[in-house]
Amino acid sequence: MAADLDDEDQVHDGLTFEVEEDEHDDGGRKVRSKGIYLLPNLVTTAALFSGFYAIIAAMKGIYDKAALAVFVAALFDGMDGRVARMTNTQSAFGAEYDSLSDMVSFGVAPALIVYSYSLSALGKLGWMAAFVYVAAAAFRLARFNVQISKVDKRYFIGLASPLGAAIMASLVWAGHDNQVNVRVPWLAALIAIVSVLTAFLMVSNFRYYSFKEFDRSRVPFAVMLPVVFLLCAIASDLPLGILAVTLVYAGSGPVAAIWHRRGGRSSD
Numbered sequence: 001m002a003a004d005l006d007d008e009d010q011v012h013d014g015l016t017f018e019v020e021e022d023e024h025d026d027g028g029r030k031v032r033s034k035g036i037y038l039l040p041n042l043v044t045t046a047a048l049f050s051g052f053y054a055i056i057a058a059m060k061g062i063y064d065k066a067a068l069a070v071f072v073a074a075l076f077d078g079m080d081g082r083v084a085r086m087t088n089t090q091s092a093f094g095a096e097y098d099s100l101s102d103m104v105s106f107g108v109a110p111a112l113i114v115y116s117y118s119l120s121a122l123g124k125l126g127w128m129a130a131f132v133y134v135a136a137a138a139f140r141l142a143r144f145n146v147q148i149s150k151v152d153k154r155y156f157i158g159l160a161s162p163l164g165a166a167i168m169a170s171l172v173w174a175g176h177d178n179q180v181n182v183r184v185p186w187l188a189a190l191i192a193i194v195s196v197l198t199a200f201l202m203v204s205n206f207r208y209y210s211f212k213e214f215d216r217s218r219v220p221f222a223v224m225l226p227v228v229f230l231l232c233a234i235a236s237d238l239p240l241g242i243l244a245v246t247l248v249y250a251g252s253g254p255v256a257a258i259w260h261r262r263g264g265r266s267s268d
Helices: 002-011 038-059 063-086 092-117 124-147 161-177 185-203 221-236 238-267
Strands: 020-024 030-034 155-157 207-209
Touching: 038 063, 038 092, 063 092, 063 161, 092 124, 092 161, 092 185, 124 155, 124 161, 124 185, 161 185, 161 238, 185 238, 207 238, 221 238
Parallel strands: none
Antiparallel strands: 020 030, 155 207
């Protein structure tokens, strides 16, 4: 008993940083593990760093790099879960760390970038619109965490936060690339409306296809040609192309909901 107490004191002596969590071994027995898995959490740290860099770049007025950093964060965010599943290194710590990283990269960073780039011209209304987006991202991530085991993995309930961040980042990137004066009051107000609408879509109950099983799906060979043309169109003006794709995807949720509702009424 005394030895156990000594071990407990060593763990919580205030001099070390350690993580303990309950896991299950191959036999299904509950065991307590110390430490964290390096590889998936390293990828999550890269995503967090990208989001932090996006904020720093926006503060310095380097808006194109700030927007690109958000997309890099989204790339790393898509990798960490796959790395954890491929290496069988999923953990509760990793899930919580990923969520906190997402809040910085896809909640705070996009809002601050858009505010610094355009919304600050609106005064109080500008920072209020930016905060609405931050709050919606927090609500979206919290809801995802509590419902992760209860929803169909083929769909997101509400616009996923990386996609919301992609709208905000591509909006800034496209405006900066085309040298648009986004501090004109009417245009800043339009960007504020887009920010608030994006926030609404993140906390809505609209269903969005997640593409998680897309890599396993078969499509007719003829589909490849239109896809090639679409990629060429996007590549011709990458910022505007990404902005167009993200806006179409964001609109697909409400459109699908209206379509199904009308279909249900017509069948009645």
